[in-house]
Amino acid sequence: MIELKNVSKWYGPVQVLNNCSTNIQKGEVVVVCGPSGSGKSTLIKTINALEPFQQGEIFVDGIAVHGKDTDLPKLRSRVGMVFQHFELFPHLSVTENLTIAQQKVLGRSEEEARAHGLKYLERVGLMAHKDKFPGQLSGGQQQRVAIARALSMDPIVMLFDEPTSALDPEMVGEVLDVMVDLANEGMTMMCVTHEMGFARKVGSRVIFMDVGGKVLEDCSKDEFFNHPENRQPRTKEFLNKILAH
Amino acid sequence: MSALDFSFVDWDIFSKFVLKGMLFSVQLTLVATIGGIVFGTLLALMRLSGRKVLELPAVVYVNGMRSIPLVMVILWFFLLIPFLIGRSIGAELSATITFVAFEAAYFSEIMRAGIQSIPRGQVMAGQALGMTYGQNMRLIVLPQAFRNMIPVLLTQTIILFQDTSLVYAIGAYDLLKGFVTAGKIYGRVEEVYILAALAYFVICFGLSALVRRLQARIAIIR
Numbered sequence: 001m002i003e004l005k006n007v008s009k010w011y012g013p014v015q016v017l018n019n020c021s022t023n024i025q026k027g028e029v030v031v032v033c034g035p036s037g038s039g040k041s042t043l044i045k046t047i048n049a050l051e052p053f054q055q056g057e058i059f060v061d062g063i064a065v066h067g068k069d070t071d072l073p074k075l076r077s078r079v080g081m082v083f084q085h086f087e088l089f090p091h092l093s094v095t096e097n098l099t100i101a102q103q104k105v106l107g108r109s110e111e112e113a114r115a116h117g118l119k120y121l122e123r124v125g126l127m128a129h130k131d132k133f134p135g136q137l138s139g140g141q142q143q144r145v146a147i148a149r150a151l152s153m154d155p156i157v158m159l160f161d162e163p164t165s166a167l168d169p170e171m172v173g174e175v176l177d178v179m180v181d182l183a184n185e186g187m188t189m190m191c192v193t194h195e196m197g198f199a200r201k202v203g204s205r206v207i208f209m210d211v212g213g214k215v216l217e218d219c220s221k222d223e224f225f226n227h228p229e230n231r232q233p234r235t236k237e238f239l240n241k242i243l244a245h
Numbered sequence: 246m247s248a249l250d251f252s253f254v255d256w257d258i259f260s261k262f263v264l265k266g267m268l269f270s271v272q273l274t275l276v277a278t279i280g281g282i283v284f285g286t287l288l289a290l291m292r293l294s295g296r297k298v299l300e301l302p303a304v305v306y307v308n309g310m311r312s313i314p315l316v317m318v319i320l321w322f323f324l325l326i327p328f329l330i331g332r333s334i335g336a337e338l339s340a341t342i343t344f345v346a347f348e349a350a351y352f353s354e355i356m357r358a359g360i361q362s363i364p365r366g367q368v369m370a371g372q373a374l375g376m377t378y379g380q381n382m383r384l385i386v387l388p389q390a391f392r393n394m395i396p397v398l399l400t401q402t403i404i405l406f407q408d409t410s411l412v413y414a415i416g417a418y419d420l421l422k423g424f425v426t427a428g429k430i431y432g433r434v435e436e437v438y439i440l441a442a443l444a445y446f447v448i449c450f451g452l453s454a455l456v457r458r459l460q461a462r463i464a465i466i467r
Binding site for chain 1: 364366367369370371372373374375376377380384385388389392
């Protein structure tokens with residue numbers, strides 16, 4: 001469903017993605033981890049062309065992201081994205097956050113968009129907050145609304161860019177619960193996160209990236225966690241550090 | 246020199262001379278504010294477009310306008326129009342066009358700051374939902390930029406209201422002219438200048454107080 005072929009990106013002289021390739025099949029949950037500065041967030045943002053790249057090819061559902069004539073807004077409307085800092089629209093109510101793109105991008109009627117959006121708000125357990133503004137919600141609640149907002153667009157795949165790293169520890173669980181449910185329902189997901197518990201529970205594959213934007217590992221979850229002897233030294237070092245506590 | 250005498254002041258002075266001028270000053274302020282914000286926002290978008298062909302004309306226009314005294318622009322435009330189209334369009338219309346064009350330069354800087362104050366993540370979120378550049382600007386960025394900038398925009402409007410008195414240069418009938426006309430008829434020129442100053446003060450001070458109250462009210466909760 002998503003195909004990356006030798007993707008490279010530079011910021012001036014600094015290479016931030018180095019020949020990254022991977023494939024994501026329908027229904028897979030791919031977890032991307034690695035130290036900061038390894039280009040994980042950049043990589044995930046190249047998939048919906050929020051970050052341009054200079055070399056390589058990316059196909060989403062057969063559509064070339066790198067293509068000159070590609071209708072990027074249309075492509076993006078089919079790819080859900082959840083950001084580290086939620087990025088709800090602070091001037092709009094929770095309901096309006098859920099409906100605005102459905103109406104303006106997908107052309108749904110107000111009632112249709114509302115019913116559809118609220119269905120997902122119910123699913124993330126925040127129906128009681130539908131008329132509030134984002135600033136009145138906790139971080140965890142905002143992120144759940146953001147997930148509902150992305151889902152309201154009926155995406156073919158969901159991208160998560162460190163969805164829990166800006167949250168208070170107490171609120172990480174509620175967001176991960178929503179993501180686990182989503183994974184169990186068969187949603188195709190690509191997820192930049194350091195939550196290894198999440199990766200073990202619902203991950204299909206793990207991609208490990210290292211500084212300089214290189215994909216060091218790209219293997220099944222079992223292979224990644226249960227066969228450390230096959231991992232690269234750098235991966236072992238990283239895993240030891242984050243799993244030690 | 247005789248002492249100041251305000252005994253001539255009555256309702257007639259207001260309704261016959263001042264009101265007409267005041268209405269024009271207020272109208273000029275409103276039209277120049279709205280027009281200035283509309284064209285200023287366009288200029289700001291041009292400057293932030295990242296495309297040289299759009300950026301350069303906007304930069305030249307904004308910096309040019311901001312480097313010339315307003316009274317000169319008012320005069321030039323008033324004198325230039327008959328030269329260009331062969332007839333005068335009247336001091337009032339000429340002043341209105343000049344003010345919109347001039348204020349657009351100032352409002353564009355305010356809107357530019359407002360647009361830049363919106364975090365990049367907000368733009369990305371709009372894009373990620375499939376919005377086009379135009380939709381993202383109209384629905385996400387500009388409403389927030391505008392709200393953030395309301396106090397500054399209103400402050401600029403107050404300055405603009407004071408600046409409308411510069412239309413005396415081309416003889417347009419504004420608030421100041423209303424007072425002065427009355428003063429000439431009644432032979433009380435010194436007094437009417439004091440009254441005019443008082444009128445500008447009351448209006449502007451009242452508006453600033455309003456801005457301060459608004460400022461506390463409209464801050465977006467983040």
